[in-house]
Amino acid sequence: MVEFSPEVIDTIITAAALLGAGFAMIAGIGPGIGQGYAAGKAVESVARQPEARGNIITTMLLGQAVAESTGIYSLVIAIVLIFTIAV
Amino acid sequence: MMDPGPQVVTYLFGNEMLPITDTLIWAWVVCIALIIIAWAATKNMQEVPTGLQNGAEFFVTAILDQIEPMIPGHGRRLLPFIGTIFAFIGLSNLVGFIPAVQNPTADLNTTLGLGLVVFLISHYEGMKENGVLGYIKGFAEPVFILFPLNVVSELAKPISHSFRLFGNMVGGGIIITLIYQAAPWVMPVPLHAWFDLFVGAVQALIFGMIAIAYIAVARDN
Numbered sequence: 001m002v003e004f005s006p007e008v009i010d011t012i013i014t015a016a017a018l019l020g021a022g023f024a025m026i027a028g029i030g031p032g033i034g035q036g037y038a039a040g041k042a043v044e045s046v047a048r049q050p051e052a053r054g055n056i057i058t059t060m061l062l063g064q065a066v067a068e069s070t071g072i073y074s075l076v077i078a079i080v081l082i083f084t085i086a087v
Numbered sequence: 088m089m090d091p092g093p094q095v096v097t098y099l100f101g102n103e104m105l106p107i108t109d110t111l112i113w114a115w116v117v118c119i120a121l122i123i124i125a126w127a128a129t130k131n132m133q134e135v136p137t138g139l140q141n142g143a144e145f146f147v148t149a150i151l152d153q154i155e156p157m158i159p160g161h162g163r164r165l166l167p168f169i170g171t172i173f174a175f176i177g178l179s180n181l182v183g184f185i186p187a188v189q190n191p192t193a194d195l196n197t198t199l200g201l202g203l204v205v206f207l208i209s210h211y212e213g214m215k216e217n218g219v220l221g222y223i224k225g226f227a228e229p230v231f232i233l234f235p236l237n238v239v240s241e242l243a244k245p246i247s248h249s250f251r252l253f254g255n256m257v258g259g260g261i262i263i264t265l266i267y268q269a270a271p272w273v274m275p276v277p278l279h280a281w282f283d284l285f286v287g288a289v290q291a292l293i294f295g296m297i298a299i300a301y302i303a304v305a306r307d308n
Contacts, residue, residue, distance in 0.1 A: 061289065065296075066297075071254075072258075073247075075254045076250055076253070
């Protein structure tokens, strides 16, 4: 069994927290795809029915905001890891 | 590294349990600014609106047009609540454009407070529309086994609602802070325009729209 000094343990904890913050932000891929899909469909809808533009944009923004939740959760986890554990 | 999050400026009555943070001070500044704008817009109302009164009327009709399709017939009653959310969050997001100003909405205390207010109002509206027992019975739809699941999804609403605004404002603030350290000239200007003006306006719209949607869903049960 290898004994580590407290400084080494602190360094390992900081490194692991920073790595974890980076890995948490992989979740940014999902909202990116989801929001892009919603925007693409909204463009198609506006091209088909230009008179319903206002309603389509409001609905698109609402859907994108809901799709964004998972990305925001991962951002919050990354912020917690960086600012409360790593520092 | 500087301590992140809201900074304690002073203590109310010197009591350690009542800290006054910079977030709170800027929230008060935003409230006072809104009161002054509302007073100036309505002190000398004309039949044919001009200037500030024109802008205020445009704001009110724009919000009424958002509420009426979702909750028909109750737009005027819900207007003060929804309009306050739009105005307060909108101005709170925009004041970050001024250097050295802390966005009141970049603090989880503010956004969670607003989210909980929307949560309470939506349940009050649902109970008023369907009756207390009828509203609680609505959680057992379509099968009774789904009751705990529906309750959990209901409790997740204020959390996701408040974390969305908080995450967007803090994320933009962190990116701007990093850019200030790397390239303090010119570069922050377009980023301020994007994160404070565009994202701030869109997030205020989204927070208000989702508040309307939650109230409408609770009323329909």
